[in-house]
Amino acid sequence: MKMDLVMIDVLLFALLAGIGVALITGPLGTFIVWRRMAYFGDTLAHSSLLGIALGLIFSLNTTLSVIFTCLVFALILVGLEQNKNLASDTLLGILSHTSLAFGLVVITLMPNVKVDLMSLLFGDLLTVNFKDVITVYIISTITLLMLVKIWDPLLAITIDEDLGRTEGVKFKLVRMMFMLLIALVIAVAMKVVGVLLITSLLIIPAATARSYSKTPEQMAFFASLIGSFSVVLGLLASWFIDTPAGPSIVLSAGLLFLISLTNKKNQ
Amino acid sequence: MSSPLITLNKVSKYHNTKETLSSVSLTINPGQIITLIGPNGAGKTTLVKIILNLIDIDEGVVFRSPDLRIGYMPQKLHIDQTLPITLERFLRLTEKNTKICSEVLEEVGIINQMKCPLSSLSGGEMQRALLARAILHKPNFLVLDEPVQGVDVAGQEALYKLIEELHRKLNCAVLMVSHDLHVVMSSTNEVLCLNNHVCCHGRPDQVSKNPAFIELFGESTNTYTTYTHHHDHKHELHGEVKLSKLDENGFSHD
Numbered sequence: 001m002k003m004d005l006v007m008i009d010v011l012l013f014a015l016l017a018g019i020g021v022a023l024i025t026g027p028l029g030t031f032i033v034w035r036r037m038a039y040f041g042d043t044l045a046h047s048s049l050l051g052i053a054l055g056l057i058f059s060l061n062t063t064l065s066v067i068f069t070c071l072v073f074a075l076i077l078v079g080l081e082q083n084k085n086l087a088s089d090t091l092l093g094i095l096s097h098t099s100l101a102f103g104l105v106v107i108t109l110m111p112n113v114k115v116d117l118m119s120l121l122f123g124d125l126l127t128v129n130f131k132d133v134i135t136v137y138i139i140s141t142i143t144l145l146m147l148v149k150i151w152d153p154l155l156a157i158t159i160d161e162d163l164g165r166t167e168g169v170k171f172k173l174v175r176m177m178f179m180l181l182i183a184l185v186i187a188v189a190m191k192v193v194g195v196l197l198i199t200s201l202l203i204i205p206a207a208t209a210r211s212y213s214k215t216p217e218q219m220a221f222f223a224s225l226i227g228s229f230s231v232v233l234g235l236l237a238s239w240f241i242d243t244p245a246g247p248s249i250v251l252s253a254g255l256l257f258l259i260s261l262t263n264k265k266n267q
Numbered sequence: 268m269s270s271p272l273i274t275l276n277k278v279s280k281y282h283n284t285k286e287t288l289s290s291v292s293l294t295i296n297p298g299q300i301i302t303l304i305g306p307n308g309a310g311k312t313t314l315v316k317i318i319l320n321l322i323d324i325d326e327g328v329v330f331r332s333p334d335l336r337i338g339y340m341p342q343k344l345h346i347d348q349t350l351p352i353t354l355e356r357f358l359r360l361t362e363k364n365t366k367i368c369s370e371v372l373e374e375v376g377i378i379n380q381m382k383c384p385l386s387s388l389s390g391g392e393m394q395r396a397l398l399a400r401a402i403l404h405k406p407n408f409l410v411l412d413e414p415v416q417g418v419d420v421a422g423q424e425a426l427y428k429l430i431e432e433l434h435r436k437l438n439c440a441v442l443m444v445s446h447d448l449h450v451v452m453s454s455t456n457e458v459l460c461l462n463n464h465v466c467c468h469g470r471p472d473q474v475s476k477n478p479a480f481i482e483l484f485g486e487s488t489n490t491y492t493t494y495t496h497h498h499d500h501k502h503e504l505h506g507e508v509k510l511s512k513l514d515e516n517g518f519s520h521d
Binding site: 033034035036152155156158159160162163164165166167206207210213214215216218219 | 339344349357
């Protein structure tokens, strides 16, 4: 315990960053759950590894290159979805794993760059610094504000796309904004739980919140709370029993979900 | 009467080179009730989507009146089980004014369910909820896609009554997609029978005698004609309703 002070710093930054991410993955995750886009989110998350590789190759800011890559993938997916010749889960499966594999290969092949693959895949929350925390909160705030702005129209087309459009929802714009939000969130969530586990942070708190909610807004709010609580629990585990932070957070979220299953009131 | 709300002129729509709609022309005037019937795959849904301006057409022209306000009632809602939403919130998606929401719920008769989760509504209540949403903005044109689907027979009648009532109150045109030939005939000004092309079109009694219609609906048409005939007869006999049941067996001569 000779580095107690430093460790407190590390824990504080990790906690702040984790909660900052959980605050936005909760509400956004509710839409991923309602729109049955878990696999879609997974595909985008995997493509972010390719984004990192591209960022390294062209020496760009990795956050920006991840956002950009995710957006491009989101557009490709939406475009392919219109073309219903291929079952869309097959399509997502192909893209998801191809982009993950491609990202891994590119990163490994790059000379002069030594990247810790484990931290990319499973997150590296305990290495976040003050600057990272600021980045997380800036992006989270922007994302949250944008989500509030498109909340009603997005909910309307989630419930029934034709009905929403008939009532005047500009659905292409709203869907595009939604994709952008997912890309933004993936870019910040990557640091917390890593490429492979991002979707869990979107889906598990939202699914857990379902049993305690009567309205969409309640569910979004509870998802934020539950996500933040998972971050706290996971970091505590990481602190006291020295488990990896990202997976511990996901595991905590999973446990909270199991507990929520006992609440049948709002099912 | 004022100018048409919407006019389709020789509209065609292709799906992978197959023609889903072929040169369909249709005019909807204010206050008119049109029923759209046709077998599965006849392009009914495609036509509705074109009218709602949800899909582009490949050929032809669509004119919409500048003051066209469409209220749309989809066939069925597929709300994911994981989405908790109350009836009130469902309406507030498009109308922030709670007072208007409760007025409309009062009108369709499910005001008591206002705070209930949508998933707890019965089939009939759900259809009323959809109707409520459709009339929230006082449309002058209601598009109803199989409005009585999943509702028991007694409920269906009540629902049709409600639609007629709303039609009168709002003074709106109604386009109803239907499978139920009885109702098509009783409350409609005009029937459009679709089978990729407009197979026949006109007043209910005209359409029911049209050979194309009979060919398309065969058996059902017979049921229908018997039904109407029977109905007329019963009406003339007044109090002798019970007799008409007995009569029915030997009725074919009439």
